[in-house]
Amino acid sequence: MIEFIDVDKTYHGSDAPIHALDDINFKVDTGEIYGVVGYSGAGKSTLIRCVNQLESVSAGQVIVDGKDLTALAPTELRVTKKRIGMIFQHFNLLNSKTIYTNVAMPLILNKTPKNEIKKRVAELLEFVGLSDKASQYPDQLSGGQKQRVGIARALATNPSILLCDEATSALDPQTTESILELLRKINKEYNITILLITHEMSVIRDVCHKVAVMENGKIIERGSVFDVFSNPQTETGRRFVNTVMQTELPAYVRELIQEQDNSQFIYRINFISKLAVKPYLSQISKLYDLDVNVLFGNITELQGVPFGNLIVQFDGSHDELKKALLYLEENNVQYSEVNTYAG
Amino acid sequence: MLVSWSTIFEAFLETVQMVSISFIFSVILGLPLGILLYVTRPGQILENKIIFTILNGVINVFRSLPFIILLVAIIPVTKFIVGTSIGTEAAIVPMVFFAGPYISRLVESSLLEVDEGVLEAADAMGATPMQTIIKFVLPEAFGSLIVNFTISIIGLVGASAMAGTVGGGGIGDLAITYGYQRFDTVTMLITVVILIIMVQGLQSAGNKFARVVRRR
Numbered sequence A: 001m002i003e004f005i006d007v008d009k010t011y012h013g014s015d016a017p018i019h020a021l022d023d024i025n026f027k028v029d030t031g032e033i034y035g036v037v038g039y040s041g042a043g044k045s046t047l048i049r050c051v052n053q054l055e056s057v058s059a060g061q062v063i064v065d066g067k068d069l070t071a072l073a074p075t076e077l078r079v080t081k082k083r084i085g086m087i088f089q090h091f092n093l094l095n096s097k098t099i100y101t102n103v104a105m106p107l108i109l110n111k112t113p114k115n116e117i118k119k120r121v122a123e124l125l126e127f128v129g130l131s132d133k134a135s136q137y138p139d140q141l142s143g144g145q146k147q148r149v150g151i152a153r154a155l156a157t158n159p160s161i162l163l164c165d166e167a168t169s170a171l172d173p174q175t176t177e178s179i180l181e182l183l184r185k186i187n188k189e190y191n192i193t194i195l196l197i198t199h200e201m202s203v204i205r206d207v208c209h210k211v212a213v214m215e216n217g218k219i220i221e222r223g224s225v226f227d228v229f230s231n232p233q234t235e236t237g238r239r240f241v242n243t244v245m246q247t248e249l250p251a252y253v254r255e256l257i258q259e260q261d262n263s264q265f266i267y268r269i270n271f272i273s274k275l276a277v278k279p280y281l282s283q284i285s286k287l288y289d290l291d292v293n294v295l296f297g298n299i300t301e302l303q304g305v306p307f308g309n310l311i312v313q314f315d316g317s318h319d320e321l322k323k324a325l326l327y328l329e330e331n332n333v334q335y336s337e338v339n340t341y342a343g
Numbered sequence B: 001m002l003v004s005w006s007t008i009f010e011a012f013l014e015t016v017q018m019v020s021i022s023f024i025f026s027v028i029l030g031l032p033l034g035i036l037l038y039v040t041r042p043g044q045i046l047e048n049k050i051i052f053t054i055l056n057g058v059i060n061v062f063r064s065l066p067f068i069i070l071l072v073a074i075i076p077v078t079k080f081i082v083g084t085s086i087g088t089e090a091a092i093v094p095m096v097f098f099a100g101p102y103i104s105r106l107v108e109s110s111l112l113e114v115d116e117g118v119l120e121a122a123d124a125m126g127a128t129p130m131q132t133i134i135k136f137v138l139p140e141a142f143g144s145l146i147v148n149f150t151i152s153i154i155g156l157v158g159a160s161a162m163a164g165t166v167g168g169g170g171i172g173d174l175a176i177t178y179g180y181q182r183f184d185t186v187t188m189l190i191t192v193v194i195l196i197i198m199v200q201g202l203q204s205a206g207n208k209f210a211r212v213v214r215r216r
């Protein structure tokens, strides 16, 4: 578990002080994959680096597994850091050492007996699929392979938390997908809490359970991936969601909204999971005296579950519409009326 | 030619002796100081303004003295350490005072080349400052250290020739006493050739070693 309580971080640079973290309060529960997204300079790296105290906070507390890291003495802090694994955008491997030694390093620092190290490293390399690379050097590996080494190294001491600072930002989409798959596997098999930061919403969509949106050192929005994707509350949140699924209404829909008369109603309908395949809309047109017209829509997969977003126009009387909406409610289909530009 | 080949060979051995002994002592002095400079530098793992400023200043003082001046200036120190200011042993003292601070600077710059990210990884793993230096920084800087040590040892070959002027012995001494003071051009040429070969040999050996270390 990770908890930030009233955390502030100010950098005193050469000129004006930079408020990199501004009153951060949030909590990552055990076993969760929590994503933080934001534009460059939002403070994401600063945030994640406070979790293992690569960066000290200016005010507030950072609680990891019940301990306030900001109050720990250096020796205790070093012990705690071994319970927190971290992977980096540029991998940060030792180029002068073999893959074996790189993965073994956290154990070497712990003075773990050689035979135990050997066993554990073999296990880890097997887990990340690099058993055959043990005696090679990092510069002989591809980016994706290097990140796998980074992951194996981060897991060496059986941490309860894994921090990922833009872990896939230097990788191509396909390699990114395989690394994300590996993160999911780590989370599932070892129940490791993962905090990851990224500027790619697709990463959040593909692996995270929860998401926080950062801007100017503040968390401006957060919630389950479903909630934020289906109903982003902030302009920045909306823009990020829009990078992976279009929720912005196309111009022709906006025109229709302007022109709608008393017998036309435009609704946004979100559906999740198996609901997506059920023909609710055709049911509505059969059961009630309404014409159903799908104006716009898309379906995305969120954590392996289809998530649909449709803009639908109902044509008919107000009474019939009421009945239809009730029908949607009974079937747990989320809907909201669209009547503004923003939708 | 006024000197025999065996005299030349003897002088060569003296040079080798002066250079290698002073190199070893210079590394013993310069490596820890270079590491200390690196770790106490502002923003580094054991940041310490006082130690860094003092060390930095002292090293700059030594680094700003040309060897020929240093040679003469520290004669009292030399006398105190080896009991005399003339001869091969006496030459080693100023050579160490010359190369030690030089090496500490080069070591510092080699260590500064190590990727920030590696330090970050060490920190994230909970490495102690000692472990960070020994397990992360030094291995990563090894190739660059070899290159810089090669530069310093070649600097010492040059210094050893100058040390000859105060009766330090070696190839330099030979060149001064015969080549310069007695106009023995042949001896002069031979010493020049020997110095060139030494420097070339050291340089290519250093390069080779650095390549092996860096695996490219």
Ligand SMILES: Nc1ncnc2c1ncn2[C@@H]1O[C@H](COP(=O)(O)OP(=O)(O)OP(=O)(O)O)[C@@H](O)[C@H]1O
Residues within 6 Å of the ligand: A011, A012, A013, A018, A019, A020, A038, A039, A040, A041, A042, A043, A044, A045, A046, A047, A199
């Ligand atoms: N060591 C530092 N000294 C001074 N200012 C810093 C330092 N590190 C970060 N900052 C500033 O703090 C702010 C937040 O930086 P941070 O690196 O956390 O952003 P980020 O969200 O990770 O951005 P990016 O996506 O570009 O990595 C920026 O304005 C940055 O310039």
Ligand SMILES: [Mg+2]
Residues within 6 Å of the ligand: A044, A045, A046, A166
């Ligand atoms: Mg960053």
